[in-house]
Amino acid sequence: VPSAAKAAGKVNKHVWDVRYNYVSPDCYKKLAITINGLVPGPTIHAVEGETVVVQVTNSLVTENVAIHWHGIRQIGTPWSDGTESVTQCAIQPGDTFVYQFVVDKAGTYMYHAHYGMQLGDGIYGMIRVKAAHKEPFSYSSEHEILLSDWYHKNAYEHAIDLSSEPFVWVGEPNSVLIQGRAFACNEPGTEAGQCKEPNRKCSPFSLNVRPGRTIRLRIGSLTALSTLSFEIEDHEMTVVEADGNYVEPFKVKHLYLYSGETYSVLIKTSPKKDRSRNYWMVAKVVSRESSTPSGLAILNYNFNPPLALPPTDPPVGPHWNDTSDRIDQSVAVKAHHAYLNPPPKKSDRTIILLNTQNKIDGKVRWSLNNVSLNLPHTPYLIALKENLSYVLDHKMPPDSYDVENYDIHSVPKNTEAHPSTGGLYRLKFNSIVDVILQNANTMTPNVSETHPWHLHGHDFWVLGYGRGKFNMATDTASYNLGNPIMKNSVPLHPYGWTALRFRADNPGVWAFHCHIEFHFFLGMAVVFEEGIDQVGELPDSIMGCGETKPFVKP
Numbered sequence: 001v002p003s004a005a006k007a008a009g010k011v012n013k014h015v016w017d018v019r020y021n022y023v024s025p026d027c028y029k030k031l032a033i034t035i036n037g038l039v040p041g042p043t044i045h046a047v048e049g050e051t052v053v054v055q056v057t058n059s060l061v062t063e064n065v066a067i068h069w070h071g072i073r074q075i076g077t078p079w080s081d082g083t084e085s086v087t088q089c090a091i092q093p094g095d096t097f098v099y100q101f102v103v104d105k106a107g108t109y110m111y112h113a114h115y116g117m118q119l120g121d122g123i124y125g126m127i128r129v130k131a132a133h134k135e136p137f138s139y140s141s142e143h144e145i146l147l148s149d150w151y152h153k154n155a156y157e158h159a160i161d162l163s164s165e166p167f168v169w170v171g172e173p174n175s176v177l178i179q180g181r182a183f184a185c186n187e188p189g190t191e192a193g194q195c196k197e198p199n200r201k202c203s204p205f206s207l208n209v210r211p212g213r214t215i216r217l218r219i220g221s222l223t224a225l226s227t228l229s230f231e232i233e234d235h236e237m238t239v240v241e242a243d244g245n246y247v248e249p250f251k252v253k254h255l256y257l258y259s260g261e262t263y264s265v266l267i268k269t270s271p272k273k274d275r276s277r278n279y280w281m282v283a284k285v286v287s288r289e290s291s292t293p294s295g296l297a298i299l300n301y302n303f304n305p306p307l308a309l310p311p312t313d314p315p316v317g318p319h320w321n322d323t324s325d326r327i328d329q330s331v332a333v334k335a336h337h338a339y340l341n342p343p344p345k346k347s348d349r350t351i352i353l354l355n356t357q358n359k360i361d362g363k364v365r366w367s368l369n370n371v372s373l374n375l376p377h378t379p380y381l382i383a384l385k386e387n388l389s390y391v392l393d394h395k396m397p398p399d400s401y402d403v404e405n406y407d408i409h410s411v412p413k414n415t416e417a418h419p420s421t422g423g424l425y426r427l428k429f430n431s432i433v434d435v436i437l438q439n440a441n442t443m444t445p446n447v448s449e450t451h452p453w454h455l456h457g458h459d460f461w462v463l464g465y466g467r468g469k470f471n472m473a474t475d476t477a478s479y480n481l482g483n484p485i486m487k488n489s490v491p492l493h494p495y496g497w498t499a500l501r502f503r504a505d506n507p508g509v510w511a512f513h514c515h516i517e518f519h520f521f522l523g524m525a526v527v528f529e530e531g532i533d534q535v536g537e538l539p540d541s542i543m544g545c546g547e548t549k550p551f552v553k554p
């Protein structure tokens with residue numbers, strides 16, 4: 001166990017070059033955006049209390065970039081959150097930007113691009129923050145497994161499709177990647193179970209383990225669209241951490257991951273198992289009826305050849321449409337009894353956000369309470385700190401929708417939805433805020449999608465999940481105020497609601513949005529401001545775009 005005192009103030013420095021590179025994780029050559037040539041990018045290994053410094057040079061020639069540190073709360077450094085248009089101007093080609101922040105809490109975190117839909121082009125990786133205290137479980141080794149989905153089309157083509165008239169939906173991803181790799185058989189068209197030899201040019205990820213050990217897997221999902229079910233053939237997983245918070249351990253056969261979530265699981269490489277063979281790891285798309293083949297990787301027992309294929313067919317995984325099973329797992333994630341940090345019993349304000357797909361000016365958009373966010377050219381953090389009128393003059397979005405009359409089970413009539421560069425909720429500093437995410441029918445009859453919601457700058461308590469329309473009078477009584485897990489990312493299930501509570505105690509401006517890249521692009525986001533007067537002097541390096549040009553000091 002490293003010492004917290006030693007870690008405090010220690011600088012953990014990284015030099016990154018963001019550049020294009022051809023990669024072919026699934027045997028298809030794609031122009032990807034990489035960090036130092038890699039997809040996924042390098043893992044940041046840190047100890048809680050350390051100061052992480054990442055010097056990012058944008059070598060993309062004609063494209064901007066910004067990098068978000070997903071799950072890191074950025075206490076005292078809101079300008080390092082890396083959210084273009086919210087906390088900074090994008091990093092221009094040829095420029096270098098230095099992110100600096102403290103990793104104050106042990107856990108499994110991630111980073112990814114937060115500019116346009118670049119995430120989908122491969123700019124992501126993991127942050128492993130080691131504990132400086134004893135953890136409530138032990139293991140002999142640990143490994144990162146980052147899950148993603150993969151499109152052969154790039155972010156530019158997706159942007160054109162999604163903003164064209166008629167609307168062109170991006171469709172399902174071509175592949176699911178496990179730690180940046182897919183599975184391809186040497187004999188094309190052969191099913192994984194029948195495959196004799198993997199194609200070595202684009203071979204699957206293989207994780208080497210020794211028998212008879214307890215192994216910690218830090219699993220994260222940064223899909224652009226998909227919800228995944230992760231499973232290891234014949235190996236049960238014990239969930240022990242979620243988004244950097246200790247979980248009261250529970251066992252799963254398959255683990256659902258919504259984009260933006262991380263989990264640590266423990267697996268036992270039981271010596272009773274046949275160690276003369278390898279086992280499949282599978283990441284299957286669920287919650288959408290997808291044509292995407294499952295991502296496959298290999299759990300490689302010492303000393304078998306790393307790419308020796310398991311003699312069995314990969315597990316088929318849960319049915320894509322088993323919403324109950326997914327809700328059950330969401331509800332099962334509770335705070336570890338020795339690490340309880342229960343929420344205040346009451347909140348000061350409740351914001352109910354109705355999630356709808358709408359057609360605005362002939363185009364498909366996503367809205368919250370009928371407001372669909374268009375990101376402004378001037379980042380909110382700078383606009384609010386420097387009192388730039390365009391944000392302050394904007395009409396604030398509503399705290400609720402027409403709860404009485406809105407039918408969440410029907411296609412929206414959406415007479416009022418409008419695009420806005422507002423979307424800004426100003427929260428009283430240190431107040432307790434409840435957010436109720438309310439799902440509804442999309443523009444397709446009898447369809448309600450899954451939305452993975454992510455809050456920047458905070459962990460929130462997950463108070464509950466329910467089906468149908470949230471009822472303020474009765475559903476609040478069902479809240480878990482005893483041992484709710486704290487998270488930064490959480491699913492909103494089809495036709496359901498999810499209730500969150502957080503303390504608005506981190507001075508800054510924070511995005512709260514659906515983590516599906518395409519939905520964020522289509523407006524599915526709001527912005528929270530709290531304690532802007534307590535934010536320190538903004539660094540010049542975040543300025544230079546929109547109305548912030550005058551604030552760049554000579």
Ligand SMILES: O=C1O[C@H]([C@@H](O)CO)C(O)=C1O
Pocket residue numbers: 169357364442443444449
């Ligand atoms: O935004 C979306 O558009 C499609 C579909 O609703 C229209 O093609 C889809 O599945 C989304 O999530």
